[in-house]
Amino acid sequence: MLGERNRKVLFAVIQCYMNAPGPVGSRVVTKKFSFGLSPATIRNIMSDLEEMGYLRQPHTSAGRIPTDSGYRLYVDTLITGKDYVNDELLLELYKRLETLNKDINYFHDRASKVLSSLSNYIGIIMSPKTGMTTLNKIELLKYRKNQVAVILFTDEAMIRNKVVSIDPEISQKDLNRISGYINSEFAGFTVEEIRRIVLNEMSEERNICDSLISEALKICRNVFSSAEGDIYVSGLSEMLDLPDFCDIDRIRLLLKTIEDKHLIVELLDKISASDGTQVFIGSENPIDEMKNFSMVISTYNEGSKPVGAIGLIGPRRMNYLKAISIVDMTANYISNILLDR
Amino acid sequence: MLGERNRKVLFAVIQCYMNAPGPVGSRVVTKKFSFGLSPATIRNIMSDLEEMGYLRQPHTSAGRIPTDSGYRLYVDTLITGKDYVNDELLLELYKRLETLNKDINYFHDRASKVLSSLSNYIGIIMSPKTGMTTLNKIELLKYRKNQVAVILFTDEAMIRNKVVSIDPEISQKDLNRISGYINSEFAGFTVEEIRRIVLNEMSEERNICDSLISEALKICRNVFSSAEGDIYVSGLSEMLDLPDFCDIDRIRLLLKTIEDKHLIVELLDKISASDGTQVFIGSENPIDEMKNFSMVISTYNEGSKPVGAIGLIGPRRMNYLKAISIVDMTANYISNILLDR
DNA sequence: GTTTAGCACTCTCCATGTTTGAGTGCTAAT
DNA sequence: ATTAGCACTCAAACATGGAGAGTGCTAAAC
Numbered sequence: 001m002l003g004e005r006n007r008k009v010l011f012a013v014i015q016c017y018m019n020a021p022g023p024v025g026s027r028v029v030t031k032k033f034s035f036g037l038s039p040a041t042i043r044n045i046m047s048d049l050e051e052m053g054y055l056r057q058p059h060t061s062a063g064r065i066p067t068d069s070g071y072r073l074y075v076d077t078l079i080t081g082k083d084y085v086n087d088e089l090l091l092e093l094y095k096r097l098e099t100l101n102k103d104i105n106y107f108h109d110r111a112s113k114v115l116s117s118l119s120n121y122i123g124i125i126m127s128p129k130t131g132m133t134t135l136n137k138i139e140l141l142k143y144r145k146n147q148v149a150v151i152l153f154t155d156e157a158m159i160r161n162k163v164v165s166i167d168p169e170i171s172q173k174d175l176n177r178i179s180g181y182i183n184s185e186f187a188g189f190t191v192e193e194i195r196r197i198v199l200n201e202m203s204e205e206r207n208i209c210d211s212l213i214s215e216a217l218k219i220c221r222n223v224f225s226s227a228e229g230d231i232y233v234s235g236l237s238e239m240l241d242l243p244d245f246c247d248i249d250r251i252r253l254l255l256k257t258i259e260d261k262h263l264i265v266e267l268l269d270k271i272s273a274s275d276g277t278q279v280f281i282g283s284e285n286p287i288d289e290m291k292n293f294s295m296v297i298s299t300y301n302e303g304s305k306p307v308g309a310i311g312l313i314g315p316r317r318m319n320y321l322k323a324i325s326i327v328d329m330t331a332n333y334i335s336n337i338l339l340d341r
Numbered sequence: 342m343l344g345e346r347n348r349k350v351l352f353a354v355i356q357c358y359m360n361a362p363g364p365v366g367s368r369v370v371t372k373k374f375s376f377g378l379s380p381a382t383i384r385n386i387m388s389d390l391e392e393m394g395y396l397r398q399p400h401t402s403a404g405r406i407p408t409d410s411g412y413r414l415y416v417d418t419l420i421t422g423k424d425y426v427n428d429e430l431l432l433e434l435y436k437r438l439e440t441l442n443k444d445i446n447y448f449h450d451r452a453s454k455v456l457s458s459l460s461n462y463i464g465i466i467m468s469p470k471t472g473m474t475t476l477n478k479i480e481l482l483k484y485r486k487n488q489v490a491v492i493l494f495t496d497e498a499m500i501r502n503k504v505v506s507i508d509p510e511i512s513q514k515d516l517n518r519i520s521g522y523i524n525s526e527f528a529g530f531t532v533e534e535i536r537r538i539v540l541n542e543m544s545e546e547r548n549i550c551d552s553l554i555s556e557a558l559k560i561c562r563n564v565f566s567s568a569e570g571d572i573y574v575s576g577l578s579e580m581l582d583l584p585d586f587c588d589i590d591r592i593r594l595l596l597k598t599i600e601d602k603h604l605i606v607e608l609l610d611k612i613s614a615s616d617g618t619q620v621f622i623g624s625e626n627p628i629d630e631m632k633n634f635s636m637v638i639s640t641y642n643e644g645s646k647p648v649g650a651i652g653l654i655g656p657r658r659m660n661y662l663k664a665i666s667i668v669d670m671t672a673n674y675i676s677n678i679l680l681d682r
Numbered sequence: 683g684t685t686t687a688g689c690a691c692t693c694t695c696c697a698t699g700t701t702t703g704a705g706t707g708c709t710a711a712t
Numbered sequence: 713a714t715t716a717g718c719a720c721t722c723a724a725a726c727a728t729g730g731a732g733a734g735t736g737c738t739a740a741a742c
Contacts, residue, residue, distance in 0.1 A: 023704095023705085025704070025705050025706080026705075026706080027704085027705080037714080037715095038714070038715050038716080039705095039715090040707095040714075040715050040716070040717095041713085041714060041715070043705090043706065043707075044707095044713095044714090046706095047706090047707085057706085058723095059721085059722060059723075060705095060706070060707095060720090060721055060722065061704080061705050061706050061707090061720075061721040061722050061723090062704085062705065062706080062721095062722070062723080063704085063705065063706085139480075139482060141480060141492065141494075143494060143500075149492070149494065149500055151480075151482065151490070151492055151502065153482075153484060153490065159484075159490050159502050159504065161492065161500050161502055163500065234600065235600075236596055236600060237593065237596040237597040237600045240589075240592065240593045240596060241593070245589070246589065248581075248586070248587065248589055248592075251581065251589075251592060252578065252581045252582070255577055255578040255581060256578040259575065259576075259577060259578045364733095364734085366733065366734050366735080367734075367735080368733085368734075378685080378686095379685070379686050379687080380686090380734090381685075381686055381687070381688095381736095382684085382685055382686070384734090384735065384736075385684095385685090385736095387735095388735090388736080398735085400692085400693060400694080401691095401692055401693065401734095401735070401736095402691075402692040402693050402694085402733080402734050402735045402736090403692095403693070403694075403733085403734065403735080404733085404734065404735090683742100684741105684742085685740105685741080685742075686739100686740085686741075686742090687738105687739090687740080687741090688737100688738090688739090688740095689736105689737090689738090690735105690736095690737090690738105691734105691735085691736085691737100692733105692734085692735075692736100693732105693733095693734090693735100694731105694732090694733085694734105695730105695731090695732085695733100696729105696730095696731085696732105697728105697729090697730090697731105698727105698728080698729085698730100699726105699727085699728075699729100700725100700726080700727075700728095701724105701725085701726075701727090702723105702724090702725080702726095703722105703723095703724090703725105704721105704722095704723095704724105705720105705721085705722090706719105706720085706721080706722100707718105707719090707720085707721100708717100708718090708719090708720100709716105709717090709718090709719105710715100710716090710717090710718105711714105711715085711716080711717095712713100712714080712715070712716090
């Protein structure tokens, strides 16, 4: 069991390490925090903390660095404590979030910038995976010869469009009938559900008597093919200013992972199922390539259904309090925007 | 005046430097190329080339490195020579470009990936600046209370949508009349032109007698506000594998510039006016932050009008022949796709 | 006159010592 | 239980010294 004093020392080490990378020694701790204890005593305590697995020494005769379990303890305390970060940050955050409201069209872009610029970490935001969104209405507009523009209105306050090529030309009038059919059959279902239904219908091959319906199904199959959620990333360059990134290979690995996208999309997607803000510290990170980083992730909702995810990626020694506050509040804010519309 | 032999030596140095960074010495040149000359003679020639400003020495007793003017000479020769790169590359390029055709919706994303993965440099592609595109048709669809989805069909085979809030609710029927009005008035104009016209009309304040038209103008002003062209970047991580990027500050600077976007958008935008493939070598680069890199840029057209730009960003010692070939062909390919549709 | 061999010289790079300073662990005193 | 003192350790910074690659120059060869 961890005594109150030991815990305070652990958190002190974490504080120091947050401000500057590199092992933190006993003297520094006594100077920055007034425990009323001498360095020697602190040393003993730190030695104990190391035995318990909360701290580690990169090498003999160096200071200590918090381990992932040390951070875990810290973060758990933070979360149950509910101490939010200072008011200035919150004010600044609100000021920036307000601009989100102005033009919902670019809100992904904006939101990721807000996340990153305020935290100096990498901000990511995942638009709803198309499969998860609910179809509100569909419109088919003839575009050019053999091409139809499909406008997808979703419940999630988003519009997607896609151009579909069709083989025999169809008149706008017929297109209207088709969209009418799709709307009456499928409105209210999620895209993923529609996809499954359509595939079933088609395999049973019985509806082909009505050529319009068969055409409608063809279009559906094309439009409702599962598409990956898109992610928006920003703040890479700010992040490189942190002293942690003196190592070039780390940058490389990080960039590759982020550019690859699908690993992150997968993760965020999994997260979307659950609720609330989650923190992955170093080795806890489900993505192998990210085991040198920490992530703070949350979901944003439409009503009560989570439809997208936002998050921050930072160094393991990131300012968790700040990061959690930012992510948490931004997620809530976005949820509110979506609700009010 | 530069003799034939000297020129050959210069190009030889460029070749060597392309394959591996670091000064190239006289011995290496004689070994890799059979000039039938001894290192000593090559040294003399290189010394002459240095005097002429085509080569430079990082320090005494090191080999030579091509200067920007050296590269300029080389590239100019390439371009007038029209020797394209080998057939394998072209085949590979065509194979990848084919997939562009399949789904025009994601073609930006795809095209930038093709550019970067084939060259190992950074691929960029700029979608047409909205202002430059020509309005083909507009559709207004009622979305929610007080919200209208505006679907913009452009001549450039692209569809854009935007959600606009309007104050007094308008029925779909009226929306149809409005879109009919806009279509009849403005189809065929570029977005920028429309914007200017609308601003004029509004300032004259005389049309407000017809409230529908005034409403139409309001929507126009909102929709046709000039929006920046979007750029898609890919290949950052591959680029980092090049030995040139041992220096962390270069990476930082490059990333910042790219993430900033607007400098690049501006440049590409200026380029769009002119035609053909352009090469910026090192210090020739109009963007200060990029004076350590080279760019190969071209435009793609809809018919004869340039509507977007693509390009490659690489180290100064990039393989210009390959880069120019890739950019050139990709631009042509895209132009053809847009034409055939 | 052009080309080349030979040689002295220069400069980077790498590996190897050396020093310095921060920090610990232990022991003995408080 | 805490602390002062001291010996010990290790990384990072700095210095030293070839080794190697490459040049420039000169004098000889073609």
